[in-house]
Amino acid sequence: MQAAHRLGFLLLVTPLLLWLGLLIIIPHIDMFLVSLRERVGVGEYATSLANYRSFIEEPLYLMTFARTAVMSVMATALTLLIGFPVAYYIAKMARGRVRSALFLLCLVPFWVSELVRTFGWMILLRETGLFSSVLQWAGLADAPVEMLYNDAAIMVGLVYTSMLFMVVPLITTLDSLDDAVIEAGYDLGGSGPSILREIVIPHAMPGIVSGSIVVFMLSLGNYLTPIMLGGKDSLWFTELIYSQFIVRFNWELGAAFGFMLLILSSVIVWGTLRVTGQTLEKTMG
């Protein structure tokens, strides 16, 4: 009996361990080792921190790094700002069929691949695209307007791509807020903004934090959207990693960059949890 129990547990846990070990832990250890190598000659390597040093000493790398972090935080904040009312409406105001329909509408864009979705934005925003044509037709612009290849376009793409990952945890937490609690707030003299601040947001905090973490990670690690909507000069950190690995065959520096990205995201997530007083168990459980 005990043995059968143990066997069942092992069978269940093995895929997880394989997944974690083979795809995450071993590659990361290997990448860490690669990042500590310095090429001193053809086929000759020495262990050093040279890659990390060049990351710190080269302003372009640091600026790109900081820019990616700031833009990702902004994209997360923007997604939260847009997603919260949407989630509140779906969770608390919509009823029955309308509710499922709205939820489905949030989900539908994710049935097509990210590539196609991004191309959709390019069709809308490019010089000969829909927005440009409408502006010219309405007389608001007298020449074609290029709306692609700038930071705003990147932001639009990032927010659009991550919306679902913000809305779903928000709906889940807002759904668990008893309507009577909101009514009690009104009954005791609360106004809309004060109820939002003192009752709804504190209750939704785990959802807000978990949604923000996911969106932030997705934005930080996004490659496709910044490259396609921001163009070659979008200066997204993942692009730097890509070019080190693929274009310049400098795996050592690329690995160091990869590690810096991992550290950055971990630090920011940890900091957010600390500041908001949430724990990982509470937000993910």
Added chain:
Amino acid sequence: MTQPDLACTHLTKRFGDTTAVDDVSFEVPPGSFFSILGPSGCGKTTIMRMIAGFLAPSDGDIRIKGRSVLDVAPNKRPVNMVFQHLALFPMMNIADNIGYGLRRKGLPKPEITHKVGEVLERIGLPDIGTRRVEELSGGQKQRVAIARCMVLEPDVLLLDEPLGALDLKLREHMKIELKALQAAFDTTFVYITHDQSEALVMSDTVAVMNAGRFEQMGAARDLYYRPETAFVAGFVGDSNRWRGRVESVDGDALRLRSDSGLALLGSRHGRALSDGTTADIYVRPEAIRLGHSPEEVAHFDNRLSGTVTSLLFNGAASRILMRPIEGSEEIEVALPQSGEFAHLERGSDVHVGWSSDQGNCFAAEAG
């Protein structure tokens, strides 16, 4: 004549084709405990939500201390509500929960602290201010929910079946405590419930509600002993019910032949019932006297003999079911706890009797 704290006139609420509340009028004098008693879906919650301001009436008026509140938003009305599941704010501690309304009024901090301390003292839980909501027991939460409203000194406190979630023992205890709190705060309570014992024990006035209308409004004792409608007779307390034809009417007294063939004497208490109409007669189990011999019940004008078919032991509220020789339906009779019927068992011969005055007759409803 003092002005009523709460007065509703011709209050009506329609949802599409259904009328949830149908032309209800009542007044609640200051400092009294008013209950609305009715089965679920009778419209009592709708009335309460209209008073609190969460629903707008389709017709009629609600006045609080003489002033119509129809155009006053719920957060500005001088009424507060204790919700069915209490709706304490789980994200705040007890003191913040109680202080919420005061903070919204913009009171200075020291005054809020003082008032919160005072009301916690009054509900007998002085040291729980810093605790979290989930650390409290059911009864404590109940008291905190009331304190959270009372600290705002509302003109009327609405209570929406607040005892529903408690276990039986605590519920019995809270009934007494609620009544005591109402006396201590000297505030008008409007209480809605489907539990008749809650309404009967606590209230000064009870309104029995059915299908959107008030069937009867009065003191608990009047509702119980002098129900005005068949619904009240059936809903409040237990009753034996026979349906039959009225054979003769003499003043208030009447004679009815039940469908099962029993000849019963009852009273119509001023209701219109004439010979030949179909009527229901309601007799309370505790209005029926149990006897070992026919002589013991000889002074009653309704007498039946039969055998015990079941004993329903329930402590002080024990009953027996007996089947009369002449009829087929079983009759529920209260079992006196004085000991003389302690040896009663299934199959024993018993004799029962009751006064015709205790048999409330109503015209049978169609169907």
